[in-house]
Amino acid sequence: MAESLQLRSLITQREAGKREGLGLGAAWASADLLCAVFAAVLSLRLTGVAVFPARYALHLGDGSRLGFVAVFAVYVLIVGRVLGLYQVVKSKSFLNEQRMSVQTALIAALMLCGTLFLTRLIYAPRSVVAVAAGGTMLLMMLNRAIWRSLRERRFMAGLETRNALIIGNGKVGHALRNHFLALPRLGFRFKGFITLAPTEGTEGNDEVLGEIKDCVAIARTHFVDEIYFSTPADRELITRVVDEAKVYGIEVRVVPDLYEGLAWNAPVEFVGQFPTILLHHHDFSAGAFAIKRVIDVCLSTLALMVLAPLMLVIAAIVKRDSQGPIFYRAERIGRKGRRFMCFKFRTMQVDADKQLKALAHLNEREGILFKIDNDPRITKSGRWLRRYSLDELPQLFNVLMGEMSLVGPRPPLATEVEMYALEHFRRLDVLPGITGLWQVEAREDPSFDSYISLDTAYVDTWNLRMDFRIMARTLGVIVRGTGR
Secondary structure, X not given: OHHHHHHHHHHHHHHHHHHHHHHHHHHHHHHHHHHHHHHHHHHHHHHOOOOOOOOOOOOOOHHHHHHHHHHHHHHHHHHHHHXXXXXXXXXXXXXXXXXXXXHHHHHHHHHHHHHHHHHOOOOOOHHHHHHHHHHHHHHHHHHHHHHHHHHHHHHHOOOOOEEEEEEXXXXXXXXXXXXXXXXXXXXXXXXXXXXXXXXOOOOOOOOEEEEHHHHHXXXXXXXXXXXXXXXXXXXHHHHHHHHHHHHOOOEEEEOHHHOOOOOOOOOEEEEOOEEEEEEEOOOOOHHHHHHHHHHHHHHHHHHHHHHHHHHHHHHHHHHHHOOOOOEEEEEEEOHHHOEEEEEEEOOEOOOHHHHHHHHHHHOOOOOOOOOOOOOOOEOHHHHHHHHOOHHHOOXXXXXXXXXXXXXXXXXXXXXXXXXXXXXXXXXXXXXXXXXXXXXXXXXXXXXXXXXXXXXXXXXXXXXXXXXXXXXXXXXXXXXXXXXX
């Protein structure tokens, strides 16, 4: 049973990787298409092309202008695809991207000139083609420069970074560590070293997290995205680590000089200026998650504008009902273990957290979660706020700040995460949500296993259609007043 679940997980990850590659590549291709169309249309306007000698088959009238723009745009897409401009390569350098953008525009322009000369169906002076090529080149370069700048700003703020674990704390390992620390704009965060043997300089070194036999387990608990082999090791050991890492979607890389022939004909990818060979690759849905983030920002902004009067009324009721602050703030664990302050309307007495230990024996949930009916800590207004889930409305601000999503697993407490088994960390691979699959499927189910399995199923099978379905069903849950 466990093997079949692992196999299903691997298949799901591979399919997600393919969808991510296609989605992000399609997004860049669409952007380049718009750049080419805009530049070609602009070239016709700027050069003032109107009437040409009758000996040519077609003038650049309305119909032939459309053909000129369409052919050029298609050539840009074809050349960009052939040059690998739309491949998802995280380590692609800025200069490499700019060079490929220049090549794409110039080659597409040369192909267009050749087509116009050979077919003679459309006549266009060289100035039009030159302006179209130059405009496309500049727009593509500017587009990628802006995107990279915004991405690096998010990396510097600690958002959407990739956690790295280094096997081997020798000279090469420390050089790679220093590279990560010196260049945070690359988006990597060093989490620690793994040693091949217990005697490899572990005494008094807080950066050494453990031995190779526990490598993947340590990687999972530290939300590691990539494991780097920086010291020679047996091929069987590397193969075992790669096989275990595949189950959890962790990428494995090696330094090529240390493992000659291990990954024959594998391309060398640069992490900054550091060459690595990728043994196992797991794509996360960057393109789809970017769309999800846009939807989150738009819908949460709209919801806050529409619900602002209701939230002011609720704030007044909470303040009048009992002494204490209007909002309850609690530290929660978000994506990849990131801590953040989660906001809610206060529905309990001010000292509710201190009373938790005394009420622990009344817990009606199984396992880690805590919930009891008729909780004596809940205020009068808090009961109806919880019943219709209105206490969750301030979390729309968490969504705007990028700490949460509208849909996702609920954000757990740090004390809950400390009790997680290795497979439970899967639910922390995505942003936590205001609502989720568990809330609409099994909100009354006291089983922690059911809670975890639904969250894991959401992470493994996520798509935008599922999010919209969950949001629609959440409205029904709210109307029915099933919250407690």
